[in-house]
Amino acid sequence: MSAEAKHITVSGLSGEVLEITGVNTFECYQCGKCSAGCPLSAEMDYPPSYLIRLLQTGDPELEEKVLRSFTIWVCLTCEVCYSRCPMSIDIPKMMDFLREKSRKEGKANPKAKEIIAFHKAFLKSIEKTGRLYELGVLGAYKSSTFHFTQDLALAPKAIARGKLHFLPEFVKDRANIVSIFSKTVRKKKVKL
Amino acid sequence: MILGFYPGCSLKGSSREYTESVLAITKAFDIELQEISDWNCCGATAAHNFNKELSLALPARIMALAEKQGLQEVVVPCAACYSRLAVTQHELGKNDELKEKISQVAGIEYKGTVKILNIIQLLDKYVIPKIEGRVVQPFNHKVACYYGCLLVRPHAVLQFDREEDPQSMDTLMTKVGATPIEWAFKTECCGAGLSISRTATVARLSGSIMKDAADRGAEAIIVACPMCHSNLDMRRAEINNFLKEKIDIPVLYVTQALGMAIGLEKKELGVQRHFVRVGI
Numbered sequence: 079m080s081a082e083a084k085h086i087t088v089s090g091l092s093g094e095v096l097e098i099t100g101v102n103t104f105e106c107y108q109c110g111k112c113s114a115g116c117p118l119s120a121e122m123d124y125p126p127s128y129l130i131r132l133l134q135t136g137d138p139e140l141e142e143k144v145l146r147s148f149t150i151w152v153c154l155t156c157e158v159c160y161s162r163c164p165m166s167i168d169i170p171k172m173m174d175f176l177r178e179k180s181r182k183e184g185k186a187n188p189k190a191k192e193i194i195a196f197h198k199a200f201l202k203s204i205e206k207t208g209r210l211y212e213l214g215v216l217g218a219y220k221s222s223t224f225h226f227t228q229d230l231a232l233a234p235k236a237i238a239r240g241k242l243h244f245l246p247e248f249v250k251d252r253a254n255i256v257s258i259f260s261k262t263v264r265k266k267k268v269k270l
Numbered sequence: 271m272i273l274g275f276y277p278g279c280s281l282k283g284s285s286r287e288y289t290e291s292v293l294a295i296t297k298a299f300d301i302e303l304q305e306i307s308d309w310n311c312c313g314a315t316a317a318h319n320f321n322k323e324l325s326l327a328l329p330a331r332i333m334a335l336a337e338k339q340g341l342q343e344v345v346v347p348c349a350a351c352y353s354r355l356a357v358t359q360h361e362l363g364k365n366d367e368l369k370e371k372i373s374q375v376a377g378i379e380y381k382g383t384v385k386i387l388n389i390i391q392l393l394d395k396y397v398i399p400k401i402e403g404r405v406v407q408p409f410n411h412k413v414a415c416y417y418g419c420l421l422v423r424p425h426a427v428l429q430f431d432r433e434e435d436p437q438s439m440d441t442l443m444t445k446v447g448a449t450p451i452e453w454a455f456k457t458e459c460c461g462a463g464l465s466i467s468r469t470a471t472v473a474r475l476s477g478s479i480m481k482d483a484a485d486r487g488a489e490a491i492i493v494a495c496p497m498c499h500s501n502l503d504m505r506r507a508e509i510n511n512f513l514k515e516k517i518d519i520p521v522l523y524v525t526q527a528l529g530m531a532i533g534l535e536k537k538e539l540g541v542q543r544h545f546v547r548v549g550i
Contacts, residue, residue: 118471152471154462158419161425174319178321178322193467193468198316204310204313204328209311210311210314236504242284247282249308250308254377258327258328262324263324270320
Protein backbone atom coordinates (compact mmCIF):
# COMPACT_ATOMS: atom_id res chain seq x y z
CA MET A 79 0.00 0.00 0.00
CA SER A 80 1.42 3.41 -0.91
CA ALA A 81 2.05 5.96 1.78
CA GLU A 82 -0.69 8.11 0.33
CA ALA A 83 -3.28 5.34 0.35
CA LYS A 84 -2.29 4.41 3.88
CA HIS A 85 -2.76 7.99 4.89
CA ILE A 86 -6.27 8.01 3.45
CA THR A 87 -7.36 4.80 5.15
CA VAL A 88 -6.36 5.84 8.65
CA SER A 89 -7.67 9.39 8.66
CA GLY A 90 -11.09 10.86 9.20
CA LEU A 91 -14.30 9.01 9.93
CA SER A 92 -13.56 6.16 7.52
CA GLY A 93 -10.25 5.72 9.33
CA GLU A 94 -12.08 5.50 12.62
CA VAL A 95 -14.49 2.96 11.14
CA LEU A 96 -11.54 0.87 9.98
CA GLU A 97 -9.65 1.12 13.22
CA ILE A 98 -12.54 0.27 15.51
CA THR A 99 -14.61 -2.14 13.44
CA GLY A 100 -12.10 -3.45 10.91
CA VAL A 101 -14.47 -2.47 8.10
CA ASN A 102 -12.57 -0.92 5.20
CA THR A 103 -14.88 1.41 3.28
CA PHE A 104 -12.22 1.89 0.61
CA GLU A 105 -12.82 -1.65 -0.61
CA CYS A 106 -16.16 -0.46 -1.98
CA TYR A 107 -16.18 0.15 -5.73
CA GLN A 108 -19.74 1.43 -5.84
CA CYS A 109 -21.44 -1.50 -7.57
CA GLY A 110 -24.63 -0.56 -5.72
CA LYS A 111 -25.78 -4.11 -4.90
CA CYS A 112 -26.27 -3.13 -1.26
CA SER A 113 -28.52 -0.23 -2.17
CA ALA A 114 -30.45 -2.36 -4.67
CA GLY A 115 -31.10 -5.09 -2.12
CA CYS A 116 -31.68 -2.89 0.92
CA PRO A 117 -35.36 -3.07 1.94
CA LEU A 118 -35.10 0.39 3.49
CA SER A 119 -33.30 2.22 0.66
CA ALA A 120 -36.46 4.01 -0.35
CA GLU A 121 -36.83 5.52 3.12
CA MET A 122 -33.19 6.52 3.53
CA ASP A 123 -31.67 9.93 2.84
CA TYR A 124 -28.56 8.17 1.48
CA PRO A 125 -28.71 4.51 0.43
CA PRO A 126 -25.86 2.33 1.79
CA SER A 127 -23.47 2.63 -1.17
CA TYR A 128 -23.98 6.40 -1.21
CA LEU A 129 -23.23 6.57 2.51
CA ILE A 130 -19.98 4.69 1.92
CA ARG A 131 -19.10 7.08 -0.91
CA LEU A 132 -19.56 10.01 1.47
CA LEU A 133 -17.13 8.36 3.86
CA GLN A 134 -14.60 7.69 1.10
CA THR A 135 -14.31 11.38 0.24
CA GLY A 136 -12.79 12.11 3.65
CA ASP A 137 -14.50 15.50 3.48
CA PRO A 138 -15.42 16.52 7.05
CA GLU A 139 -18.61 18.18 5.86
CA LEU A 140 -19.78 15.03 4.15
CA GLU A 141 -18.74 12.90 7.13
CA GLU A 142 -20.95 15.12 9.22
CA LYS A 143 -23.84 14.27 6.90
CA VAL A 144 -23.20 10.59 7.55
CA LEU A 145 -23.43 11.02 11.32
CA ARG A 146 -26.52 13.17 10.98
CA SER A 147 -28.21 10.91 8.44
CA PHE A 148 -31.53 9.17 8.88
CA THR A 149 -30.07 6.18 7.02
CA ILE A 150 -28.11 4.87 9.99
CA TRP A 151 -31.22 4.77 12.17
CA VAL A 152 -33.73 3.34 9.75
CA CYS A 153 -31.27 0.55 8.85
CA LEU A 154 -32.72 -2.65 10.32
CA THR A 155 -29.53 -4.70 10.27
CA CYS A 156 -31.23 -7.26 8.06
CA GLU A 157 -27.76 -8.09 6.70
CA VAL A 158 -28.80 -8.24 3.03
CA CYS A 159 -26.13 -5.67 2.08
CA TYR A 160 -23.35 -7.67 3.70
CA SER A 161 -24.50 -10.95 2.22
CA ARG A 162 -24.62 -9.52 -1.31
CA CYS A 163 -21.50 -7.35 -1.22
CA PRO A 164 -18.92 -8.74 -3.67
CA MET A 165 -16.19 -7.33 -1.42
CA SER A 166 -17.78 -8.73 1.77
CA ILE A 167 -17.85 -5.31 3.39
CA ASP A 168 -19.62 -5.64 6.74
CA ILE A 169 -21.92 -2.65 6.31
CA PRO A 170 -24.19 -3.54 9.28
CA LYS A 171 -21.17 -3.54 11.58
CA MET A 172 -20.25 -0.11 10.24
CA MET A 173 -23.83 1.09 10.83
CA ASP A 174 -23.63 -0.01 14.48
CA PHE A 175 -20.47 2.01 14.95
CA LEU A 176 -21.95 5.08 13.21
CA ARG A 177 -25.13 4.95 15.31
CA GLU A 178 -23.20 4.74 18.54
CA LYS A 179 -20.96 7.66 17.54
CA SER A 180 -23.85 9.72 16.22
CA ARG A 181 -25.65 9.45 19.53
CA LYS A 182 -22.57 10.07 21.63
CA GLU A 183 -21.96 13.29 19.72
CA GLY A 184 -25.59 14.34 19.91
CA LYS A 185 -25.99 14.18 16.15
CA ALA A 186 -28.86 11.72 15.82
CA ASN A 187 -31.24 12.68 13.03
CA PRO A 188 -34.46 14.24 14.40
CA LYS A 189 -36.53 12.08 12.06
CA ALA A 190 -35.27 9.07 14.02
CA LYS A 191 -36.89 10.34 17.22
CA GLU A 192 -39.43 7.50 17.45
CA ILE A 193 -36.92 4.79 16.54
CA ILE A 194 -34.51 5.99 19.20
CA ALA A 195 -37.29 6.44 21.75
CA PHE A 196 -38.23 2.81 21.28
CA HIS A 197 -34.64 1.58 21.73
CA LYS A 198 -34.33 3.71 24.87
CA ALA A 199 -37.57 2.39 26.34
CA PHE A 200 -36.44 -1.14 25.53
CA LEU A 201 -33.02 -0.81 27.16
CA LYS A 202 -34.37 0.93 30.24
CA SER A 203 -36.75 -1.98 30.71
CA ILE A 204 -33.88 -4.48 30.47
CA GLU A 205 -31.77 -2.44 32.85
CA LYS A 206 -34.52 -2.51 35.46
CA THR A 207 -35.69 -6.10 35.24
CA GLY A 208 -33.11 -7.97 33.18
CA ARG A 209 -35.83 -9.24 30.90
CA LEU A 210 -38.09 -7.41 28.52
CA TYR A 211 -41.36 -6.22 30.02
CA GLU A 212 -43.41 -5.64 26.89
CA LEU A 213 -46.20 -3.65 28.48
CA GLY A 214 -43.68 -1.46 30.29
CA VAL A 215 -41.78 -0.73 27.09
CA LEU A 216 -44.99 0.22 25.30
CA GLY A 217 -45.96 2.54 28.13
CA ALA A 218 -42.56 4.20 28.29
CA TYR A 219 -42.46 4.58 24.51
CA LYS A 220 -45.89 6.14 24.40
CA SER A 221 -45.22 8.59 27.17
CA SER A 222 -41.92 9.71 25.63
CA THR A 223 -43.35 10.17 22.13
CA PHE A 224 -46.89 11.23 23.10
CA HIS A 225 -48.30 8.52 20.80
CA PHE A 226 -50.77 7.55 23.48
CA THR A 227 -53.48 6.10 21.30
CA GLN A 228 -51.24 4.05 19.01
CA ASP A 229 -52.00 0.32 18.90
CA LEU A 230 -54.72 0.56 21.52
CA ALA A 231 -56.87 -1.74 19.39
CA LEU A 232 -54.24 -4.47 19.64
CA ALA A 233 -54.25 -4.63 23.43
CA PRO A 234 -57.59 -6.32 24.09
CA LYS A 235 -56.89 -8.90 21.38
CA ALA A 236 -53.45 -9.62 22.82
CA ILE A 237 -54.89 -9.94 26.32
CA ALA A 238 -57.65 -12.27 25.14
CA ARG A 239 -54.98 -14.52 23.64
CA GLY A 240 -52.87 -14.53 26.77
CA LYS A 241 -50.07 -12.67 25.01
CA LEU A 242 -49.71 -9.68 27.30
CA HIS A 243 -48.32 -10.09 30.77
CA PHE A 244 -49.24 -7.50 33.37
CA LEU A 245 -46.26 -8.12 35.59
CA PRO A 246 -42.61 -8.13 34.60
CA GLU A 247 -40.27 -11.07 35.08
CA PHE A 248 -37.15 -10.29 37.04
CA VAL A 249 -33.63 -11.60 36.78
CA LYS A 250 -32.54 -12.57 40.30
CA ASP A 251 -29.08 -11.07 40.01
CA ARG A 252 -30.28 -7.61 39.06
CA ALA A 253 -27.13 -5.98 40.45
CA ASN A 254 -25.22 -7.86 37.77
CA ILE A 255 -27.41 -6.40 35.03
CA VAL A 256 -27.19 -2.88 36.43
CA SER A 257 -23.42 -3.24 36.57
CA ILE A 258 -23.28 -4.34 32.90
CA PHE A 259 -25.20 -1.19 31.96
CA SER A 260 -23.05 1.09 34.09
CA LYS A 261 -19.88 -0.32 32.53
CA THR A 262 -21.16 0.10 28.98
CA VAL A 263 -24.02 2.25 27.78
CA ARG A 264 -24.12 4.36 30.97
CA LYS A 265 -20.37 4.87 31.04
CA LYS A 266 -19.22 8.48 30.64
CA LYS A 267 -22.66 9.48 31.82
CA VAL A 268 -24.17 9.13 28.36
CA LYS A 269 -27.88 9.68 28.72
CA LEU A 270 -29.86 6.61 27.87
CA MET B 271 -31.45 -36.43 26.34
CA ILE B 272 -30.97 -33.06 28.06
CA LEU B 273 -30.44 -29.85 26.13
CA GLY B 274 -30.08 -26.30 27.38
CA PHE B 275 -32.88 -23.86 26.60
CA TYR B 276 -32.74 -20.12 26.16
CA PRO B 277 -36.33 -18.94 25.57
CA GLY B 278 -35.63 -15.21 25.47
CA CYS B 279 -38.17 -12.53 26.28
CA SER B 280 -40.62 -12.78 23.38
CA LEU B 281 -41.15 -16.46 23.99
CA LYS B 282 -42.14 -15.69 27.56
CA GLY B 283 -44.57 -12.96 26.51
CA SER B 284 -46.26 -12.17 23.24
CA SER B 285 -44.93 -15.31 21.52
CA ARG B 286 -45.68 -17.77 24.27
CA GLU B 287 -47.22 -20.16 21.74
CA TYR B 288 -43.76 -20.63 20.25
CA THR B 289 -42.53 -21.88 23.64
CA GLU B 290 -45.62 -24.03 24.05
CA SER B 291 -45.05 -25.71 20.71
CA VAL B 292 -41.29 -26.14 21.26
CA LEU B 293 -41.96 -27.79 24.60
CA ALA B 294 -44.71 -29.98 23.16
CA ILE B 295 -42.43 -31.22 20.38
CA THR B 296 -39.43 -31.89 22.59
CA LYS B 297 -41.63 -33.71 25.10
CA ALA B 298 -43.04 -35.87 22.33
CA PHE B 299 -39.52 -36.90 21.35
CA ASP B 300 -38.18 -37.39 24.88
CA ILE B 301 -35.91 -34.39 24.87
CA GLU B 302 -35.63 -32.56 28.16
CA LEU B 303 -35.07 -28.83 27.82
CA GLN B 304 -33.28 -27.30 30.78
CA GLU B 305 -33.80 -23.56 30.98
CA ILE B 306 -30.67 -21.49 31.62
CA SER B 307 -30.95 -20.38 35.20
CA ASP B 308 -31.43 -16.63 35.71
CA TRP B 309 -31.06 -15.79 32.02
CA ASN B 310 -31.35 -12.19 30.83
CA CYS B 311 -32.50 -10.46 27.65
CA CYS B 312 -30.02 -10.77 24.75
CA GLY B 313 -30.19 -6.99 24.21
CA ALA B 314 -31.84 -7.37 20.80
CA THR B 315 -31.69 -4.55 18.26
CA ALA B 316 -31.62 -1.79 20.85
CA ALA B 317 -28.34 -2.89 22.46
CA HIS B 318 -26.31 -3.15 19.29
CA ASN B 319 -27.77 0.10 18.01
CA PHE B 320 -26.56 1.97 21.07
CA ASN B 321 -23.48 0.26 22.45
CA LYS B 322 -21.28 -2.53 21.13
CA GLU B 323 -19.98 -3.73 24.49
CA LEU B 324 -23.48 -3.92 25.93
CA SER B 325 -24.58 -5.96 22.90
CA LEU B 326 -21.78 -8.46 23.57
CA ALA B 327 -21.94 -8.54 27.38
CA LEU B 328 -25.64 -9.41 27.63
CA PRO B 329 -25.37 -12.54 25.42
CA ALA B 330 -22.01 -13.40 27.02
CA ARG B 331 -23.68 -13.51 30.45
CA ILE B 332 -26.34 -15.86 29.10
CA MET B 333 -23.83 -18.26 27.58
CA ALA B 334 -21.53 -18.09 30.61
CA LEU B 335 -24.47 -19.08 32.82
CA ALA B 336 -25.14 -22.02 30.50
CA GLU B 337 -21.48 -23.06 30.80
CA LYS B 338 -21.67 -22.90 34.59
CA GLN B 339 -24.78 -25.05 34.46
CA GLY B 340 -22.78 -27.67 32.59
CA LEU B 341 -24.80 -27.43 29.39
CA GLN B 342 -23.17 -28.43 26.13
CA GLU B 343 -25.87 -27.50 23.64
CA VAL B 344 -28.39 -24.72 24.04
CA VAL B 345 -31.55 -24.41 21.97
CA VAL B 346 -32.39 -20.81 20.99
CA PRO B 347 -35.75 -20.83 19.15
CA CYS B 348 -35.96 -17.06 18.60
CA ALA B 349 -34.02 -16.24 15.43
CA ALA B 350 -33.17 -12.77 16.73
CA CYS B 351 -31.74 -14.06 20.02
CA TYR B 352 -29.95 -16.79 18.09
CA SER B 353 -28.33 -14.13 15.92
CA ARG B 354 -27.19 -12.05 18.92
CA LEU B 355 -25.72 -15.10 20.67
CA ALA B 356 -24.01 -16.28 17.49
CA VAL B 357 -22.54 -12.84 16.77
CA THR B 358 -21.18 -12.68 20.31
CA GLN B 359 -19.61 -16.13 20.02
CA HIS B 360 -18.09 -15.12 16.71
CA GLU B 361 -16.70 -11.80 17.94
CA LEU B 362 -15.31 -13.16 21.20
CA GLY B 363 -14.07 -16.37 19.63
CA LYS B 364 -11.59 -14.58 17.44
CA ASN B 365 -10.34 -12.01 19.95
CA ASP B 366 -9.05 -13.11 23.35
CA GLU B 367 -8.51 -9.60 24.56
CA LEU B 368 -12.13 -8.67 23.81
CA LYS B 369 -13.30 -11.93 25.38
CA GLU B 370 -11.55 -11.06 28.60
CA LYS B 371 -12.88 -7.52 28.59
CA ILE B 372 -16.46 -8.62 27.96
CA SER B 373 -16.22 -11.29 30.67
CA GLN B 374 -15.16 -8.54 33.02
CA VAL B 375 -18.07 -6.32 31.95
CA ALA B 376 -20.52 -9.24 32.22
CA GLY B 377 -19.19 -10.05 35.67
CA ILE B 378 -18.86 -13.73 34.80
CA GLU B 379 -16.24 -15.64 32.86
CA TYR B 380 -17.27 -16.47 29.33
CA LYS B 381 -15.33 -19.40 27.87
CA GLY B 382 -17.19 -20.02 24.63
CA THR B 383 -17.72 -23.76 25.07
CA VAL B 384 -21.48 -23.93 24.56
CA LYS B 385 -22.88 -24.86 21.17
CA ILE B 386 -26.02 -23.01 20.25
CA LEU B 387 -28.75 -24.53 18.10
CA ASN B 388 -31.42 -22.65 16.21
CA ILE B 389 -34.83 -24.26 15.95
CA ILE B 390 -34.17 -25.90 12.58
CA GLN B 391 -30.91 -27.36 13.84
CA LEU B 392 -32.69 -28.76 16.88
CA LEU B 393 -35.36 -30.39 14.73
CA ASP B 394 -32.90 -31.65 12.11
CA LYS B 395 -30.59 -33.16 14.68
CA TYR B 396 -32.93 -34.62 17.27
CA VAL B 397 -36.44 -34.85 15.85
CA ILE B 398 -36.39 -35.57 12.12
CA PRO B 399 -34.23 -38.73 12.47
CA LYS B 400 -37.02 -40.17 14.63
CA ILE B 401 -39.97 -38.86 12.63
CA GLU B 402 -40.64 -42.02 10.64
CA GLY B 403 -43.93 -43.52 11.65
CA ARG B 404 -44.85 -40.49 13.77
CA VAL B 405 -46.62 -38.41 11.12
CA VAL B 406 -50.25 -39.32 11.71
CA GLN B 407 -51.86 -36.25 10.15
CA PRO B 408 -49.63 -35.17 7.26
CA PHE B 409 -49.49 -31.38 6.97
CA ASN B 410 -51.03 -31.65 3.56
CA HIS B 411 -50.88 -27.99 2.55
CA LYS B 412 -49.02 -25.64 0.26
CA VAL B 413 -46.70 -23.72 2.56
CA ALA B 414 -44.45 -20.70 2.17
CA CYS B 415 -41.38 -21.29 4.34
CA TYR B 416 -40.33 -17.87 5.52
CA TYR B 417 -36.81 -17.68 6.98
CA GLY B 418 -36.52 -13.92 7.40
CA CYS B 419 -33.13 -12.33 8.00
CA LEU B 420 -31.46 -13.49 11.15
CA LEU B 421 -31.80 -17.24 10.79
CA VAL B 422 -29.54 -17.28 7.73
CA ARG B 423 -27.58 -14.01 7.65
CA PRO B 424 -24.74 -13.28 7.84
CA HIS B 425 -23.39 -16.59 6.65
CA ALA B 426 -19.85 -15.68 7.74
CA VAL B 427 -21.11 -15.78 11.34
CA LEU B 428 -23.90 -18.36 11.34
CA GLN B 429 -22.60 -20.91 8.82
CA PHE B 430 -26.16 -22.14 8.49
CA ASP B 431 -28.03 -22.90 5.25
CA ARG B 432 -27.85 -20.64 2.21
CA GLU B 433 -28.30 -16.90 2.40
CA GLU B 434 -30.36 -16.72 -0.77
CA ASP B 435 -33.04 -19.36 -1.23
CA PRO B 436 -32.33 -21.43 1.90
CA GLN B 437 -33.71 -24.99 1.95
CA SER B 438 -33.59 -26.38 5.49
CA MET B 439 -37.14 -25.48 6.52
CA ASP B 440 -38.54 -26.53 3.13
CA THR B 441 -36.90 -29.95 3.46
CA LEU B 442 -38.20 -30.29 6.99
CA MET B 443 -41.75 -29.37 6.03
CA THR B 444 -41.66 -31.86 3.15
CA LYS B 445 -40.92 -34.60 5.68
CA VAL B 446 -44.20 -33.92 7.47
CA GLY B 447 -46.23 -33.96 4.29
CA ALA B 448 -46.28 -30.29 3.25
CA THR B 449 -45.64 -28.92 -0.22
CA PRO B 450 -43.34 -25.90 0.03
CA ILE B 451 -43.89 -23.33 -2.69
CA GLU B 452 -41.18 -21.61 -4.70
CA TRP B 453 -41.38 -17.93 -3.87
CA ALA B 454 -39.30 -14.79 -3.89
CA PHE B 455 -39.60 -13.50 -0.35
CA LYS B 456 -38.07 -16.30 1.75
CA THR B 457 -35.41 -14.07 3.23
CA GLU B 458 -36.81 -10.58 2.75
CA CYS B 459 -37.04 -8.45 5.89
CA CYS B 460 -40.43 -8.14 7.65
CA GLY B 461 -39.58 -4.79 9.22
CA ALA B 462 -38.47 -6.39 12.48
CA GLY B 463 -38.04 -4.00 15.39
CA LEU B 464 -39.70 -1.08 13.62
CA SER B 465 -43.12 -2.57 14.42
CA ILE B 466 -43.92 0.07 17.03
CA SER B 467 -41.78 3.02 15.95
CA ARG B 468 -42.46 2.84 12.18
CA THR B 469 -45.52 0.68 11.72
CA ALA B 470 -46.06 1.88 8.14
CA THR B 471 -42.66 0.49 7.17
CA VAL B 472 -43.59 -2.88 8.64
CA ALA B 473 -46.90 -2.85 6.77
CA ARG B 474 -45.05 -2.22 3.49
CA LEU B 475 -42.32 -4.83 4.01
CA SER B 476 -44.51 -7.52 5.56
CA GLY B 477 -47.20 -6.65 3.01
CA SER B 478 -44.89 -7.54 0.10
CA ILE B 479 -44.08 -10.85 1.78
CA MET B 480 -47.74 -11.74 2.35
CA LYS B 481 -48.70 -10.67 -1.16
CA ASP B 482 -46.14 -12.92 -2.85
CA ALA B 483 -47.10 -15.87 -0.66
CA ALA B 484 -50.78 -15.30 -1.44
CA ASP B 485 -50.22 -14.85 -5.18
CA ARG B 486 -48.39 -18.17 -5.32
CA GLY B 487 -51.13 -20.05 -3.54
CA ALA B 488 -49.67 -20.58 -0.08
CA GLU B 489 -52.15 -21.93 2.48
CA ALA B 490 -49.87 -21.16 5.42
CA ILE B 491 -46.71 -19.23 6.13
CA ILE B 492 -44.21 -21.18 8.23
CA VAL B 493 -41.83 -19.16 10.41
CA ALA B 494 -39.05 -19.66 12.95
CA CYS B 495 -38.87 -16.21 14.51
CA PRO B 496 -41.22 -14.45 16.94
CA MET B 497 -40.54 -11.07 15.36
CA CYS B 498 -41.43 -12.34 11.89
CA HIS B 499 -44.49 -13.96 13.40
CA SER B 500 -45.78 -10.92 15.20
CA ASN B 501 -45.26 -8.70 12.16
CA LEU B 502 -47.02 -11.08 9.77
CA ASP B 503 -49.75 -12.08 12.23
CA MET B 504 -50.43 -9.29 14.74
CA ARG B 505 -49.87 -6.62 12.09
CA ARG B 506 -52.21 -8.25 9.56
CA ALA B 507 -54.75 -5.44 9.80
CA GLU B 508 -52.08 -2.89 8.84
CA ILE B 509 -50.77 -5.23 6.12
CA ASN B 510 -54.19 -5.72 4.56
CA ASN B 511 -54.83 -2.03 4.81
CA PHE B 512 -51.59 -1.36 2.95
CA LEU B 513 -52.33 -3.99 0.29
CA LYS B 514 -56.01 -3.00 0.04
CA GLU B 515 -56.74 -6.73 0.09
CA LYS B 516 -57.97 -9.17 2.65
CA ILE B 517 -55.38 -11.88 3.03
CA ASP B 518 -56.27 -14.41 5.71
CA ILE B 519 -53.42 -16.90 5.31
CA PRO B 520 -52.36 -18.05 8.80
CA VAL B 521 -48.80 -17.85 10.07
CA LEU B 522 -47.54 -20.88 11.98
CA TYR B 523 -44.33 -21.58 13.81
CA VAL B 524 -42.49 -24.51 12.28
CA THR B 525 -42.91 -26.32 15.59
CA GLN B 526 -46.68 -25.86 15.47
CA ALA B 527 -46.94 -27.30 11.95
CA LEU B 528 -44.75 -30.23 12.93
CA GLY B 529 -46.76 -30.77 16.10
CA MET B 530 -50.02 -30.85 14.18
CA ALA B 531 -48.51 -33.42 11.79
CA ILE B 532 -47.57 -35.77 14.62
CA GLY B 533 -51.07 -35.49 16.03
CA LEU B 534 -50.60 -33.12 18.96
CA GLU B 535 -53.58 -31.07 20.06
CA LYS B 536 -53.76 -27.62 18.48
CA LYS B 537 -54.37 -26.12 21.88
CA GLU B 538 -51.25 -27.70 23.31
CA LEU B 539 -49.36 -26.01 20.46
CA GLY B 540 -50.90 -22.61 21.22
CA VAL B 541 -52.43 -22.29 17.75
CA GLN B 542 -55.48 -20.51 19.17
CA ARG B 543 -53.33 -17.59 20.27
CA HIS B 544 -52.73 -16.22 16.78
CA PHE B 545 -54.49 -13.08 15.56
CA VAL B 546 -55.13 -14.62 12.15
CA ARG B 547 -57.30 -17.68 12.71
CA VAL B 548 -55.72 -21.00 11.79
CA GLY B 549 -58.43 -22.76 9.81
CA ILE B 550 -56.29 -25.56 8.44
